[in-house]
Structures are given as structure tokens and as C-alpha cells.
Amino acid sequence: MKLGGRLQAAIEVLQEVEGRKRPVAEALKDWGRTHRFAGSGDRSAIGNIVYDAMRSRASIAWRMGEDTPRALAIGTLAFDWNNSPEQLAAAIADDAHAPEALNDAEVAAIEAKSLKDAPFWVKGDIPEWVEGAFLEAFEEDAHMEAKAFSRRPPVDIRVNTLKSTVEKVQKELSRFDPKPTKLSKTCLRFPAGKGDSRQPNIQGDPAFRKGFYEVQDEGSQIVSSLIYPRAGEQVLDFCAGAGGKTLAMAAQMENKGQIYAYDMNASRLAPIVDRITRAGVRNAQTRTPNDGALDDLMGRMDRVVVDAPCTGTGTWRRRPETKWKLTEEQLEKRVEEQQLALAQARQFVRPGGYLIYITCSVLAAENEDQIYHFIANNPDFELVSAGEVWQDLYGLEAPQPWSSDMMSVTLTPASTQTDGFFFSVLERHQG
Numbered sequence: 568m569k570l571g572g573r574l575q576a577a578i579e580v581l582q583e584v585e586g587r588k589r590p591v592a593e594a595l596k597d598w599g600r601t602h603r604f605a606g607s608g609d610r611s612a613i614g615n616i617v618y619d620a621m622r623s624r625a626s627i628a629w630r631m632g633e634d635t636p637r638a639l640a641i642g643t644l645a646f647d648w649n650n651s652p653e654q655l656a657a658a659i660a661d662d663a664h665a666p667e668a669l670n671d672a673e674v675a676a677i678e679a680k681s682l683k684d685a686p687f688w689v690k691g692d693i694p695e696w697v698e699g700a701f702l703e704a705f706e707e708d709a710h711m712e713a714k715a716f717s718r719r720p721p722v723d724i725r726v727n728t729l730k731s732t733v734e735k736v737q738k739e740l741s742r743f744d745p746k747p748t749k750l751s752k753t754c755l756r757f758p759a760g761k762g763d764s765r766q767p768n769i770q771g772d773p774a775f776r777k778g779f780y781e782v783q784d785e786g787s788q789i790v791s792s793l794i795y796p797r798a799g800e801q802v803l804d805f806c807a808g809a810g811g812k813t814l815a816m817a818a819q820m821e822n823k824g825q826i827y828a829y830d831m832n833a834s835r836l837a838p839i840v841d842r843i844t845r846a847g848v849r850n851a852q853t854r855t856p857n858d859g860a861l862d863d864l865m866g867r868m869d870r871v872v873v874d875a876p877c878t879g880t881g882t883w884r885r886r887p888e889t890k891w892k893l894t895e896e897q898l899e900k901r902v903e904e905q906q907l908a909l910a911q912a913r914q915f916v917r918p919g920g921y922l923i924y925i926t927c928s929v930l931a932a933e934n935e936d937q938i939y940h941f942i943a944n945n946p947d948f949e950l951v952s953a954g955e956v957w958q959d960l961y962g963l964e965a966p967q968p969w970s971s972d973m974m975s976v977t978l979t980p981a982s983t984q985t986d987g988f989f990f991s992v993l994e995r996h997q998g
């Protein structure tokens with residue numbers, strides 16, 4: 568397929584995403600199924616246009632003067648992929664599968680290219696109702712922080728030190744040229760490309776099937792390290808989901824001690840069993856939700872990890888359509904779920920042990936506010952400095968995270984070149 572045909576395909580996928588509120592990945596898959604002539608390079612290029620359009624939707628719509636799938640797709644090729652109106656006109660004229668030719672208004676919009684008078688949320692490509700939270704949290708860096716959420720993310724892997732080393736995996740995947748990152752010592756990164764470039768299929772490599780690495784954003788690896796689980800400890804992963812943190816902690820604990828992987832939703836926990844086997848993890852067991860599933864762990868855990876359900880604002884780069892679907896009502900619901908998870912999880916911490924609270928969001932309502940609310944209601948817990956653990960692990964030379972007071976740590980695409988995460992530690996008083 569040529570650029571004109573890919574543009575038309577992107578418009579069709581965006582119509583599905585917008586009109587029928589479908590996730591981009593699903594709409595793309597369906598498009599591929601019904602258009603068998605498209606090769607994998609075409610599907611990947613079409614996906615790039617759609618995802619880029621979603622990442623910068625507000626600013627593209629502002630520049631184009633409308634928010635239609637056609638305007639978003641054309642605007643992406645013009646502003647993000649740097650095609651001039653002449654190049655776009657040629658690509659359309661050259662291809663029987665292309666959409667209609669650009670009209671005068673579209674050409675004028677592309678040539679004007681101005682965001683000068685746009686409000687903060689449009690320039691930063693975040694939902695309008697989130698603008699205040701970003702300005703308050705990031706102050707003078709708010710624009711840079713918001714904008715970084717609309718860039719393409721890299722693909723990161725966590726090398727499984729139970730089975731391999733960073734050097735060996737780097738060699739094994741050398742044809743894709745992965746590079747170590749600045750923070751996590753187990754991370755290798757495949758940088759995001761531009762335009763129609765393709766991401767490497769790293770899950771198709773035999774080394775993946777042998778369990779030598781997992782696909783995991785560096786931010787997720789960093790917060791797993793900040794949990795600081797020691798070999799031999801008893802750890803409850805209370806919101807284990809598919810087990811990303813469980814596996815990372817097992818490797819840090821060198822397969823010694825015990826991790827109990829629990830989730831209130833048994834189907835979310837299901838993939839963890841195969842992942843544990845593939846990764847050679849021997850110190851993790853799953854606990855499925857039923858009456859008394861965790862009774863024997865009450866008051867006994869050295870660390871209890873609450874990787875809480877959240878709005879996922881930290882992953883906007885990877886799932887950009889969720890940025891525009893998020894509502895204030897959903898935020899309120901997540902806040903309630905987080906309070907419940909913390910209230911349930913606290914009872915498993917031993918005196919002197921730690922309750923660790925993590926989200927993949929950057930909104931204070933889900934992060935600092937939750938922690939201060941918890942401490943106010945649980946005087947037997949005290950917030951300890953996550954900033955100090957950070958300095959211990961990464962020092963002052965490495966990129967620094969966002970933190971209002973050194974007590975908690977917030978990772979962001981702009982500050983740490985990772986997905987957005989919040990990390991904090993609460994210590995339970997002795998006796």
C-alpha cells in the first residue's frame with residue numbers, strides 16, 4: 568500500500584474508534600482481518616497514524632479546525648510526520664485507494680500550523696478537565712510534562728536475572744540494537760521510531776520463550792526495585808494482576824523467601840501461572856480470591872504491595888485513546904477502590920513491616936492525597952521517605968523523579984523517560 572491508501576485506512580480505523588468507542592488495538596486488528604491484502608508493514612504504518620492521531624488529538628483538532636477522523640489523520644501526517652500540503656496532495660493523487668483530495672480549508676489549516684492562542688490543555692494534549700491537576704502538580708514544568716505524554720513510547724524489556732544477564736540478552740537481540748537505560752539496571756530499550764517505522768517483534772524471539780526477559784516499561788521496573796524486597800522476606804502482592812511486579816520482585820529476591828500473588832479478580836491473575844513457570848520463579852505462589860484465602864498471612868508480611876487500580880494516566884503514551892475517554896466519575900470510582908484496597912491490605916503488614924502504595928497515574932487525587940488520607944485514618948502507619956531509597960539505588964547523577972517533598976516518588980515521561988508512576992512506602996509501627 569502507498570501513503571494515500573494507508574491514510575484512508577487510518578481514517579476508517581479512527582471512525583471505528585470514535586464512532587463505536589472501540590479500543591485502537593481491537594479496531595486495528597479487525598481492519599487487518601477484513602483487508603487481507605495489507606501486509607504487516609502496512610498494518611504497522613496504519614497503526615502508527617492512528618496512535619499518533621490519538622496522542623495529539625486536541626492539538627491536531629485545534630489546528631485543523633475540526634475533530635473528525637479525516638482531520639485527525641491528515642493532521643497527523645502533516646504536523647507529526649512533517650508532510651507538506653504538496654506532498655499530501657501528491658500522495659492522494661497518486662493512489663486509487665486514497666481519500667478525497669485536500670480541500671482549501673485543509674490546506675490553509677496545514678499551512679497556518681499555529682497553536683499560539685490555544686489553551687493549555689490543547690497545547691499539552693491532555694483532557695480539558697485534567698488541566699488544573701497538571702498545572703497544580705507540575706507548576707512551571709506542566710507544559711513539558713503534559714506534552715511528553717503525547718510522544719511515542721519506546722519498548723522496554725526487563726532482563727530476567729534468574730535466567731540471563733543484560734549483556735547476554737543485548738547480544739541475543741543485537742539485530743534490533745537495544746540499549747541499556749539510565750536508571751533500571753535490568754532494562755534494555757528499543758527506542759520509539761518516527762513516521763512509519765516498525766517496532767521489533769521481541770516476543771517472537773526464542774529468548775523470550777525461554778524466559779530470559781519480559782516486556783515491561785522501565786518505570787514499572789523502577790518501582791519494583793524501590794519496593795526493595797530482600798531475599799528471604801515474606802511479601803504479599805495484593806493487587807498482582809498478571810504479575811508484572813511479582814516476577815520482578817522474585818528476581819530481586821533471588822528466588823528466596825515467598826511472594827504471595829493475590830488479586831480480587833481471578834481472571835486477571837490467570838496468566839501469572841505460565842509467566843512464573845517461563846521465568847523460572849520458584850518463590851511465588853498464587854492465592855485466588857475465596858473466603859479466607861489470605862487468613863494465614865494476617866499480620867505476618869514484611870512487605871505488602873498495593874499496585875492499585877487507577878486511571879492509568881501514566882500509560883497515556885501507550886493507550887492514548889484512554890486519555891480522551893477518562894471521566895471525573897471514573898476518577899472518583901478509582902479513588903474509592905484505592906481506599907478500599909489500602910484498608911484491606913494494611914491488616915497483613917507485620918509490626919515494623921511496610922505497606923507499599925503504587926499507581927500508574929500522575930494525578931494527586933490518586934497519589935499524595937490517598938496517602939495523606941490513609942495516614943490520617945491509620946495512626947499506626949507512618950510515611951517513610953521513598954526519596955531516600957531512590958538516592959540509595961540511583962544516586963544524584965541519574966535523572967531525578969518528580970517529588971513534592973522527597974517522601975514519595977513520581978516518575979513521568981519528561982523527568983525519567985518512563986511511563987508515569989507514583990510510589991510511596993508506609994511503615995507500620997512496632998507493637
Ligand SMILES: C[S@@+](CC[C@H](N)C(=O)[O-])C[C@H]1O[C@@H](n2cnc3c(N)ncnc32)[C@H](O)[C@@H]1O
Pocket residue numbers: 805806807808809810811812813829830831832835874875876877904907908911
Ligand atoms: C494496576 S493492576 C495490577 C498490575 C500488576 N501488579 C502488574 O504489575 O502487572 C490493579 C489490580 O488490582 C486489582 N484490585 C483492585 N482492587 C482490589 C482489591 N481490593 N483487592 C485485591 N485486588 C484488587 C484489580 O483486579 C487489578 O488486577
